[in-house]
Amino acid sequence: MPVIWILLIVLALAAVGYVLGRRRAYASAEGEIRKLHSLPAYYGYNAAMLTAVPAFFVIAIWLIAQPILIDARIGALIPDSAISESSTRGLVMSDVRRVAEGLDKLVAAGSLTDEETHNLHIETTDIRELLGSVGTALGSDVAPEVLSAAQDYRVLSGAASLGMTILAFVAAIGGLYYSLKQTNKDFRARNTVESMVLSLLVVASTIAILTTAGIVLSMLFETRNFFSQYNWADFYFGTTWSPSFSGRGGSSQLGLLPLLWGTLYISVIALLVAVPIGLYAAIYLSEYAGPKMRSAAKPLIEILAGIPTIVYGLFALITVGPMLRDYFAQPLGLGESASSVMTAGIVMGVMLIPFVSSLSDDIINAVPQSLRDGSLGLGATKSETIRQVVVPAALPGIVGAVLLAASRAIGETMIVVMGAGAAARLDLNPFEAMTTVTVKIVSQLTGDTDFSSPETLVAFALGLTLFVITLGLNIVALAIVRKYREQYE
Amino acid sequence: MNNMLMSEKKLETTQTKISAKDVNVYYGDTHAIKDVNVEIPEKTVTAFIGPSGCGKSTFLRCINRMNDTIDVCRVTGDILLDAEDIYDKRVDPVQLRAKVGMVFQKPNPFPKSIYDNVAYGPRIHGLAKTKAEIDEIVEKSLRRGAIWDEVKDRLHAPGTGLSGGQQQRLCIARAVATEPEVLLMDEPCSALDPIATAQVEELIDDLRSRYSVVIVTHSMQQAARVSQKTAFFHLGNLVEFGDTSDIFTNPSDSRTESYITGRIG
Numbered sequence: 001m002p003v004i005w006i007l008l009i010v011l012a013l014a015a016v017g018y019v020l021g022r023r024r025a026y027a028s029a030e031g032e033i034r035k036l037h038s039l040p041a042y043y044g045y046n047a048a049m050l051t052a053v054p055a056f057f058v059i060a061i062w063l064i065a066q067p068i069l070i071d072a073r074i075g076a077l078i079p080d081s082a083i084s085e086s087s088t089r090g091l092v093m094s095d096v097r098r099v100a101e102g103l104d105k106l107v108a109a110g111s112l113t114d115e116e117t118h119n120l121h122i123e124t125t126d127i128r129e130l131l132g133s134v135g136t137a138l139g140s141d142v143a144p145e146v147l148s149a150a151q152d153y154r155v156l157s158g159a160a161s162l163g164m165t166i167l168a169f170v171a172a173i174g175g176l177y178y179s180l181k182q183t184n185k186d187f188r189a190r191n192t193v194e195s196m197v198l199s200l201l202v203v204a205s206t207i208a209i210l211t212t213a214g215i216v217l218s219m220l221f222e223t224r225n226f227f228s229q230y231n232w233a234d235f236y237f238g239t240t241w242s243p244s245f246s247g248r249g250g251s252s253q254l255g256l257l258p259l260l261w262g263t264l265y266i267s268v269i270a271l272l273v274a275v276p277i278g279l280y281a282a283i284y285l286s287e288y289a290g291p292k293m294r295s296a297a298k299p300l301i302e303i304l305a306g307i308p309t310i311v312y313g314l315f316a317l318i319t320v321g322p323m324l325r326d327y328f329a330q331p332l333g334l335g336e337s338a339s340s341v342m343t344a345g346i347v348m349g350v351m352l353i354p355f356v357s358s359l360s361d362d363i364i365n366a367v368p369q370s371l372r373d374g375s376l377g378l379g380a381t382k383s384e385t386i387r388q389v390v391v392p393a394a395l396p397g398i399v400g401a402v403l404l405a406a407s408r409a410i411g412e413t414m415i416v417v418m419g420a421g422a423a424a425r426l427d428l429n430p431f432e433a434m435t436t437v438t439v440k441i442v443s444q445l446t447g448d449t450d451f452s453s454p455e456t457l458v459a460f461a462l463g464l465t466l467f468v469i470t471l472g473l474n475i476v477a478l479a480i481v482r483k484y485r486e487q488y489e
Numbered sequence: 490m491n492n493m494l495m496s497e498k499k500l501e502t503t504q505t506k507i508s509a510k511d512v513n514v515y516y517g518d519t520h521a522i523k524d525v526n527v528e529i530p531e532k533t534v535t536a537f538i539g540p541s542g543c544g545k546s547t548f549l550r551c552i553n554r555m556n557d558t559i560d561v562c563r564v565t566g567d568i569l570l571d572a573e574d575i576y577d578k579r580v581d582p583v584q585l586r587a588k589v590g591m592v593f594q595k596p597n598p599f600p601k602s603i604y605d606n607v608a609y610g611p612r613i614h615g616l617a618k619t620k621a622e623i624d625e626i627v628e629k630s631l632r633r634g635a636i637w638d639e640v641k642d643r644l645h646a647p648g649t650g651l652s653g654g655q656q657q658r659l660c661i662a663r664a665v666a667t668e669p670e671v672l673l674m675d676e677p678c679s680a681l682d683p684i685a686t687a688q689v690e691e692l693i694d695d696l697r698s699r700y701s702v703v704i705v706t707h708s709m710q711q712a713a714r715v716s717q718k719t720a721f722f723h724l725g726n727l728v729e730f731g732d733t734s735d736i737f738t739n740p741s742d743s744r745t746e747s748y749i750t751g752r753i754g
Contacts, residue, residue: 374599378610
């Protein structure tokens, strides 16, 4: 039975549980709601949750565990002789899965009965053609071992899904029965439901934290692999970035510095664009603009934040880049390249304006009116008040906003690829093409890669370095923002 | 505590500093101040009393045009400072506010050092050329604000770190540092404890020798203690204005009497 049906049936059972639980609670209180410990709906929710949650839990665990267990069983069945030299067990297993999938499709299309799939033989049927007829294309002819493994695979999976269906229904019905049994007027259904909701919230927050931890761990693991193949000092202090993909190992120079330099150079230019414009826009909007102007301009500025970065990249590629080259770089004799640090920096700065302005605007608005009154009352002009009282009071928050924008700038990829190119270079000339850490992570991992050579593993080391930098910036930003909040509460 | 004697001191001058003629204030559709006429003499403390929402703070804020910062607020009539109309088009509210300082209900020191808080006004008005001159102004102002002894060793500590009463005296010192001619105080003691209140009241009496002080207060005792003139506002009208001793002992209007004896308010 397909999983979606199981889920729907369990949900229907939960709905039934809701109705029954409610009704039973009513009955046990003889229709008088004041005698119940909780509102009747809580008894309903209790029954519904006890029905659905264990069943869903069973399904989730099963769906995670089943492929792992079956792969292990089937994988052990394939003899070493069936694995050719250029291949691995993993690749053969994926062939097995594809064949099994194709057989499923054949059965579903009605061209084979379940019985016939077990009697297929490599000698009597052209399996490859047969599977091709239902859209499952295979790279090579099916080996007999693969076919028999696929047949076993189908049998096992079939048994496993049946097991899952039965277990899920048992869990659902058992939960329903248990919850109805415990429903009576003294049962504290509200407390139970609320603690179940609480655990739901805890699970949700844990998933986010665990994911972060998982990301860090996987990066750490691969980074360690990288440093076992490549000297860490050459990575962190190397000034040349020239990976080679053809000749494996040895000839690559994987120095971080040109990439880090490009990242920081572009980010600094982006911030030089974004911070003044964003800050001045925020000051205008929060201090000078009338309510009408404000309500129109603020959403318009925030539209900038909604533009996908790839669109900014196009803008950099076809408009800003050539313009900078024709009007600045060529006349000044600084280069012929349309992709340059300047292009990417400026466009990225435009992208960051709404970050800076929107956050700063909120922060400036949070400065108490009494401070403005105090300054105006001393005979300061509006601009003196803003410069000497409002902005200094909001400064920690503004710094926080700028640091958050900086971490965005450091992590940006698309604009850099399209605006600044992909040449790793250590250069001061802002009209020269350069590239950043993120771009190189992408280029090291695109295409046909295997995760054993330093050329691909370096991506994880780069990613981890970047992660540490942005994490540090975020921590500093949060600390500053927090300190600022303490001042006015 | 101070006693009633203070307000019975003879008025030294009777020259008018501020005079209001037929002043009306509107907040949008609300008519907040109705036809107020008042003459505030020089070098005296004038108290504005009245129940909440009677318009006394609004009227106070008209005197240095702080109401200009509120969009919906509209003022008609004339307010003369030294016989010059402050609502005249040629008057720059910024210059006016340098002459008419203000102390607010809640202490509002800037998030700067104590020194910079006091030096703020003199700096923006260019009252001092050298560091030494500013030092002198800061010290003089803090002394006049009766807080010098408490802060002289930590002038560069943040002003926000002081206690509430100290903050309010710092704000008074800050207002005094620009050498205003008039000092407006909007319930300066409402956030302070009795001891800090007494210190501020003493300070107000000292300030009288140099400035005209106008103080809004909810405390009748405070009005009686610190002021020589009292104006009673009710529902946007100036009901009665006269010598403090007369208002408190022999009010001519029945509403004033009801208020000071606690029957309305």
